[in-house]
Structure formats: structure tokens, C-alpha cells
Amino acid sequence: MTKWKWGLALLCSLPAWAQIPQDQAQTLAQLSGLTEQQVQDAMAGVEKNQKILDAIATPWEAKPWYQYRPIFITPERLKKGLAFWRANEALLQQAEAQYQVPAAVIVAIIGVETYYGAHMGTYPVRDALYTLGFYYPARGAFFTKELGQYLKLAQQQGWQQSPLGSYAGAMGMGQFIPSSYQHYAVDFDGDGKRDLFASNADAIGSVANYFHEHGWQMGEPVLAGATVKGKAPLTDGLELDTTLGALAKAGVSPAIAMDGATPAKLFAFEQKDGTDYQVAFHNFYVITRYNRSPLYARAVWTLAQQLEHAHGK
CATH class of the missing domain: 1.10.8.350 (Bacterial muramidase)
Known part of the structure; x- marks a missing residue:
């Protein structure tokens, strides 16, 4: 059986409750x-x-960036991530080659989500x-x-x-x-x-x-800091609803040089002492398919960059 x-046989003896x-x-x-x-x-x-109902009513993603960032970007998480990467070096190389997704991003996702499987x-x-x-x-x-x-x-x-x-x-x-x-x-x-x-x-x-x-593009940019003159052209949603050229006309100057027709979107992240503007590209949008939050996507990308740097030393 x-x-x-x-x-199913046991079901007959289950009490109504x-x-x-x-x-x-x-x-x-x-x-x-x-x-x-x-x-x-x-x-x-x-x-x-x-x-569970209480938890979903108070998600971490409701925090400002300067409070959200320290939850995930810590020396301990970086150290554990580097150890996880080195312990699974061959697997990560294989996954990167097969799926064309950077090992650093894979490790960062697992690090942000579950502290490399610990939680x-x-x-x-x-x-x-x-x-x-x-x-x-x-x-x-x-x-x-x-x-x-x-x-x-x-x-x-x-x-x-x-x-x-x-x-x-x-x-x-x-x-x-x-x-x-x-x-x-x-x-x-x-x-x-x-x-x-x-x-x-x-x-x-x-x-x-x-x-x-979800369409990750190997070697393409994710996020770039930007300066804004005048009113920031911020829009709702996560989709890339404008271009670098349109942003430039609106007074946005990203710290990256690319074709003006490149799809992009401006995000504002709250810091203690002001606003941090970032221009997001297609790969940033892909990260938000995993968790539909710009805060989450930036935390993953920040950790991935730290891991890439530490691993390359």
C-alpha cells in the first residue's frame, strides 16, 4: 500500500477538527x-x-535602504559566502558555464535567502x-x-x-x-x-x-550610481520603462557610458543623510523576478560584488 x-485509510478515523x-x-x-x-x-x-499573518504584515522590505542594507551586508555573511563558494567551486563553475549566470550572483542569492542554507x-x-x-x-x-x-x-x-x-x-x-x-x-x-x-x-x-x-545577460550591467539635476524622474513599478537617453534629458547622469537607447530605470534609495539615486538595467530587473523589491535586488547585487572581489583576491 x-x-x-x-x-487515505487513516482519514476515516480522523476527528472532524x-x-x-x-x-x-x-x-x-x-x-x-x-x-x-x-x-x-x-x-x-x-x-x-x-x-504568519503578523510576519507578512511587517516585511523587511518596508524599511528604508540604510536600515535594510545592514541586515544582509555584513562581514560575517561575506566570510560565510566566500567559504561556501570555495567549498562548492566546481559546482559553481559548472553552473556559471551552463546557465551563463555569475557564480557570485548564485552565491549571493543563497546567502541573502538562507545564510547559505543555515536558516x-x-x-x-x-x-x-x-x-x-x-x-x-x-x-x-x-x-x-x-x-x-x-x-x-x-x-x-x-x-x-x-x-x-x-x-x-x-x-x-x-x-x-x-x-x-x-x-x-x-x-x-x-x-x-x-x-x-x-x-x-x-x-x-x-x-x-x-x-x-528569466533572461540574465552575462557580462551586462546591473546597477550604476547617478547624479540628478532638478526633479528626479521617478516612476512606479519595477519594469524598465525608459532609456538612458530619456533619463539624460531629464537631468540624470549615471556613472556608466552606454548607448542612449539602452532600457533603464531610475531608483531612489533612502540614506540617513539624503537620497542615493541608482540607474537600473535589465539584470537588476531580473533579480527582482526573484523578489519583487528594489531593496532586495540591490542587497543581492551588493553582496555579489563583495563576493566577487573577495574571491578574486
């Missing part, structure tokens, strides 16, 4: 492709977690996604879909219980949400499994694949 059939409402089970069955009984079995005992989360992924899917109306539809993806993934991976992850349901060394795990995780060590928790190879290859699939 398979573990899923065994679980251990089951989720029927309408929730029906929704998740449609999203996951599982039966309602399989969903009830997988979700047995799940409960809303108020700590992969404390919340059961299933419970986090359930809480946000059904009790966080602002983004309930998104997290409910992710919970459906998680249930499918859990069946495929043979997880006996929910792995631990972030309050937003991200998991593994690179903190992939279930849909990203499904679409971008790779078996980089060739053992027949995609393990983002215990396999450095799979984690490294999967982060590289994610960036490759």
Missing part, C-alpha cells in the same frame, strides 16, 4: 489535481497561524500557505494557488510531512515557492531527485536556472 493510500472545510478541500483538489480525500489527508490537522525557515510550508491562502485576503488567491502547487509537489517528492520554510511558504536553500520549485528546480547532481534542502548542487543549479530562464 502506498503512503498516500495508507494516509483535523479536516479542513469541504469548500477549501474542493478548491485545493481543483488546483492540485488530487482528489478531495487526498487533500484532506495531506491537510489533516492544519490550522491558521496568527504569527531555511521555521514554519511548516503547508501551514504557511494555508494561512495566507484562506486568511490573508490581500493575496489569498496567489497563496491558495501556491498551496495547490505544494500539494502536488509533496506527492511527487514523497514528503511524509511538511518541510519548514519561510512565513510566505518559500523553502530550501534558495527559498523557492512551490510553483518555482516545480518549474525551475533542477537535478544538478544527477541523483534522480530535485532536493533544494540537502543538495548544494541542486540548490546552486536551480538558482542559476531560475536566473537563466
Whole structure:
């Protein structure tokens, strides 16, 4: 008897409190492709977690840059990152060559996300996604879909219980949400499994694949400091909605010389003593596909530059 059939047999003896409402089970069955009984079995005992709702209400990305930066850019994180790079040198060289994504960026992502695998989360992924899917109306539809993806993934991976992850349901060394795990995780060590928790190879290859699939351009710029004369031409969103030429006409002078037709966008980062203007390029936008925050993208790129410099010494 398979573990899923065994679980279904146990379902009959589960008390009512251990089951989720029927309408929730029906929704998740449609999203996951599982039966309602399989969903009830997988979700047995799940409960809303108020700590998760509190956490998502106060994200680090709400901080100004001068407070956000010290969270991730520290001598200790740089030292640990250099050690991780040297311990996985061959894997990182292979990933860089295969996916055309710099090793420094791969290491920086894993460093910012989980301190190189040391802190992969404390919340059961299933419970986090359930809480946000059904009790966080602002983004309930998104997290409910992710919970459906998680249930499918859990069946495929043979997880006996929910792995631990972030309050937003991200998991593994690179903190992939279930849909990203499904679409971008790779078996980089060739053992027949995609393990983002215990396999450095799979984690490294999967982060590289994610960036490759989102269009990273090897050797192209990411971010450049800029001076601004007059009113800064700031716009909402993350998309590159202007060009270097248009920015120049608006009084923006980046510390880089490129064709005026190059897509770009001006960002303002709050410092203690004023505003730090930066011109972002395509690769910066790619980093924001991992986490839709300019603060996050700049932290990753800053750490990647530090790692590149330290590794090259």
C-alpha cells in the first residue's frame, strides 16, 4: 500500500477538527489535481497561524535602504559566502558555464535567502500557505494557488510531512515557492531527485536556472550610481520603462557610458543623510523576478560584488 493510500485509510478515523472545510478541500483538489480525500489527508490537522499573518504584515522590505542594507551586508555573511563558494567551486563553475549566470550572483542569492542554507525557515510550508491562502485576503488567491502547487509537489517528492520554510511558504536553500520549485528546480547532481534542502548542487543549479530562464545577460550591467539635476524622474513599478537617453534629458547622469537607447530605470534609495539615486538595467530587473523589491535586488547585487572581489583576491 502506498503512503498516500495508507494516509487515505487513516482519514476515516480522523476527528472532524483535523479536516479542513469541504469548500477549501474542493478548491485545493481543483488546483492540485488530487482528489478531495487526498487533500484532506495531506491537510489533516492544519490550522491558521496568527504569527504568519503578523510576519507578512511587517516585511523587511518596508524599511528604508540604510536600515535594510545592514541586515544582509555584513562581514560575517561575506566570510560565510566566500567559504561556501570555495567549498562548492566546481559546482559553481559548472553552473556559471551552463546557465551563463555569475557564480557570485548564485552565491549571493543563497546567502541573502538562507545564510547559505543555515536558516531555511521555521514554519511548516503547508501551514504557511494555508494561512495566507484562506486568511490573508490581500493575496489569498496567489497563496491558495501556491498551496495547490505544494500539494502536488509533496506527492511527487514523497514528503511524509511538511518541510519548514519561510512565513510566505518559500523553502530550501534558495527559498523557492512551490510553483518555482516545480518549474525551475533542477537535478544538478544527477541523483534522480530535485532536493533544494540537502543538495548544494541542486540548490546552486536551480538558482542559476531560475536566473537563466528569466533572461540574465552575462557580462551586462546591473546597477550604476547617478547624479540628478532638478526633479528626479521617478516612476512606479519595477519594469524598465525608459532609456538612458530619456533619463539624460531629464537631468540624470549615471556613472556608466552606454548607448542612449539602452532600457533603464531610475531608483531612489533612502540614506540617513539624503537620497542615493541608482540607474537600473535589465539584470537588476531580473533579480527582482526573484523578489519583487528594489531593496532586495540591490542587497543581492551588493553582496555579489563583495563576493566577487573577495574571491578574486
